[in-house]
Amino acid sequence: MHDFFIPVIETAIRLTGIDTSKQIIIEQPSDKKFGDFSTNIALLTAKENRKNPRELAQEIINHLIFPPDTVAKIEVAGPGFINFYLSPVFIMKSVEQVLHDGDSYGKVNPGITKKAIVEYVSANPTGPLTIGRGRGGVLGDCIANILETQGYEVTREYYFNDAGRQMQILGESVRLRYLECCGQTIEFPDTHYKGDYIRDIAENIYNKYSAALVESSDIQIFKNSAEEIIFTSIKKTLDRLSIRHDSFFNEHTLYKPDEAGLTTNQRVIDALRKNGFIGEYDGATWFLTTKLGQEKDKVLIKSSGEPSYRLPDIGYHISKFERNFSMIVNVFGADHIDEYPDVIEALKILGYDTGRIKIAINQFVTTTVDGQTLKMSTRKGNADLLDDLIDDVGADATRLFFIMRSKDSHLNFDVELAKKQSKDNPVFYLQYAHARICSLLRMALQETGFDPSLSSEHHLLQLLTTPAELQLGFALLDYPDMIKTSLRILEPQKMVEYLHSLAEYFHRFYQECPIIKAEADICKARLFLSLATRQVLRNGFRILGVSAPESM
RNA sequence: GUGCCCGUAGCUCAAUGGAUAGAGCAUCAGCCUUCUAAGCUGAGGGUUACUGGUUCGAGUCCAGUCGGGCGCACCA
Numbered sequence: 001m002h003d004f005f006i007p008v009i010e011t012a013i014r015l016t017g018i019d020t021s022k023q024i025i026i027e028q029p030s031d032k033k034f035g036d037f038s039t040n041i042a043l044l045t046a047k048e049n050r051k052n053p054r055e056l057a058q059e060i061i062n063h064l065i066f067p068p069d070t071v072a073k074i075e076v077a078g079p080g081f082i083n084f085y086l087s088p089v090f091i092m093k094s095v096e097q098v099l100h101d102g103d104s105y106g107k108v109n110p111g112i113t114k115k116a117i118v119e120y121v122s123a124n125p126t127g128p129l130t131i132g133r134g135r136g137g138v139l140g141d142c143i144a145n146i147l148e149t150q151g152y153e154v155t156r157e158y159y160f161n162d163a164g165r166q167m168q169i170l171g172e173s174v175r176l177r178y179l180e181c182c183g184q185t186i187e188f189p190d191t192h193y194k195g196d197y198i199r200d201i202a203e204n205i206y207n208k209y210s211a212a213l214v215e216s217s218d219i220q221i222f223k224n225s226a227e228e229i230i231f232t233s234i235k236k237t238l239d240r241l242s243i244r245h246d247s248f249f250n251e252h253t254l255y256k257p258d259e260a261g262l263t264t265n266q267r268v269i270d271a272l273r274k275n276g277f278i279g280e281y282d283g284a285t286w287f288l289t290t291k292l293g294q295e296k297d298k299v300l301i302k303s304s305g306e307p308s309y310r311l312p313d314i315g316y317h318i319s320k321f322e323r324n325f326s327m328i329v330n331v332f333g334a335d336h337i338d339e340y341p342d343v344i345e346a347l348k349i350l351g352y353d354t355g356r357i358k359i360a361i362n363q364f365v366t367t368t369v370d371g372q373t374l375k376m377s378t379r380k381g382n383a384d385l386l387d388d389l390i391d392d393v394g395a396d397a398t399r400l401f402f403i404m405r406s407k408d409s410h411l412n413f414d415v416e417l418a419k420k421q422s423k424d425n426p427v428f429y430l431q432y433a434h435a436r437i438c439s440l441l442r443m444a445l446q447e448t449g450f451d452p453s454l455s456s457e458h459h460l461l462q463l464l465t466t467p468a469e470l471q472l473g474f475a476l477l478d479y480p481d482m483i484k485t486s487l488r489i490l491e492p493q494k495m496v497e498y499l500h501s502l503a504e505y506f507h508r509f510y511q512e513c514p515i516i517k518a519e520a521d522i523c524k525a526r527l528f529l530s531l532a533t534r535q536v537l538r539n540g541f542r543i544l545g546v547s548a549p550e551s552m
Numbered sequence: 553g554u555g556c557c558c559g560u561a562g563c564u565c566a567a568u569g570g571a572u573a574g575a576g577c578a579u580c581a582g583c584c585u586u587c588u589a590a591g592c593u594g595a596g597g598g599u600u601a602c603u604g605g606u607u608c609g610a611g612u613c614c615a616g617u618c619g620g621g622c623g624c625a626c627c628a
Contacts, residue, residue, distance in 0.1 A: 023566075030570090030571080044571080047608075078570085078591065079608065086628095179576050295554075295555090299625085299626045306626085307628065308628090324592090333622090334623075337556050337557080341555090359554085361557080364557095364621070366621090410557075410558060410620090413617065417577085429590075429591095430592055432591075433591095435590090443587055443588095481570090489568080493566090497575085500576085504575090508591095508592065511583090
């Protein structure tokens with residue numbers, strides 16, 4: 001609706017002859033008695049123009065020209081707000097638009113395709129996915145879904161490294177468990193992976209090779225088997241939550257020389273060195289971040305000659321730029337919070353437009369079962385596993401619970417609540433609204449022969465004028481704006497909140513307005529309104545990755 | 553010690569710098585011979601951790617204090 005209001009207001013301001021350097025903001029007042037939309041532009045510009053805000057607001061109003069049957073009332077209120085009230089006809093015409101657009105309602109048709117990349121999960125294959133990773137996975141998936149509705153061609157990417165020290169330790173951990181399988185008594189170091197899955201992998205190898213590998217000190221076969229088994233299990237877990245990736249980017253790619261014989265890592269070092277940000281001491285190569293005001297320099301190449309994770313990370317982001325993504329979204333957990341500023345700084349030095357990069361950091365998840373909190377750590381092997389959670393509460397509840405709170409809030413996942421098949425569980429509230437509409441439409445077909453596809457009768461919607469109907473209609477009209485907001489702040493939680501209100505408005509409408517029992521035209525109009533509501537619920541559910549049951 | 557996140561109703565959480573801070577759960581009182589009561593209506597419940605500052609206007613921005621979480625490796 002911003003596009004609807006802004007040009008008209010801009011014109012009016014120009015006609016009043018005042019300074020318009022301030023940006024015009026259209027907002028929805030918290031209370032409907034202040035209108036459907038409102039702007040504070042008179043308040044913002046009054047001082048610099050030495051005018052009384054209320055008088056200025058009235059002057060602006062005098063020059064506002066909206067198309068007929070759109071804005072029913074405009075008034076000055078409070079200290080100088082301009083409040084707009086939409087006409088019922090306008091609201092109901094928007095509902096016709098929902099029915100017309102169907103699955104595309106809320107989507108933006110791009111003139112030029114913009115490319116976006118969303119990187120999420122990106123767990124190295126050292127163990128099964130934890131609940132914490134799951135939150136990031138669902139968050140990333142939803143952000144990617146939102147981007148797709150806004151005209152982006154989205155690449156969903158998983159970045160991983162199967163070469164580093166952690167993978168060595170993984171291989172060693174499996175080898176030790178294998179030796180146990182062969183009857184040896186071993187001492188298991190604290191630094192190694194202790195989870196039961198390591199034993200399973202070791203047994204798997206033992207079943208295949210018996211004791212043939214006992215003498216070999218080569219851990220390659222242990223590492224490789226572990227990687228294969230673990231990666232398969234990670235993908236399977238993600239699949240259960242409908243989280244998918246188009247591209248798995250192995251860090252190894254960055255170690256391959258180009259035509260000039262240089263690896264990406266070498267190119268990064270050279271470019272940073274040219275700009276004076278590389279130093280060599282203590283046998284290592286450093287990114288001189290102290291020059292940027294940080295406390296410590298950061299190692300790029302270890303004294304062993306291997307790159308630290310930071311160097312390929314920079315190279316990886318260069319690859320994102322070289323693949324021409326106009327928006328680059330990185331989703332990761334709060335434990336990686338210190339990782340990205342260095343990468344951004346390096347990219348800035350190298351001349352990349354870091355404004356394209358958006359970081360979405362999700363805070364941790366604590367799960368409570370019977371009031372007890374569980375904590376996770378992959379290495380100690382006491383991780384709370386994502387698979388167990390899905391087994392427990394199902395995919396819909398898992399997804400919805402992960403994103404029904406803002407990503408910045410430390411999520412408290414109440415397992416008992418998510419398990420409940422009752423109204424306490426927010427998942428059911430949303431799905432129930434959908435199922436109820438489906439049931440209603442089935443009944444309507446049976447009783448009145450209602451045909452949802454009769455678009456020639458959509459104009460009947462304009463007969464609807466009760467507060468409950470208009471409130472519901474307005475919410476449907478608001479859907480496209482809500483998606484845009486959700487994208488701007490990278491926050492699918494907005495969508496959950498919106499759908500909750502939509503469901504609530506529908507239930508109220510259903511309660512107050514007889515539908516099948518109403519007079520024929522009103523009946524049709526109300527069925528169309530229900531149909532439009534179901535459409536928006538479905539579109540929203542699709543973005544969140546929650547199923548839309550036809551009956552419950 | 554330091555960087556980031558959080559502190560809002562009994563509990564879990566909302567609130568692009570706007571008007572009287574809102575939902576759900578829990579508590580209490582109503583609504584099914586009528587399209588799904590997994591629903592609806594109403595009531596109670598607040599010094600937005602604290603102290604200053606900026607602003608016409610602060611839960612929101614700035615400074616500081618207190619409390620909780622996560623980081624601060626030549627691990628990723």
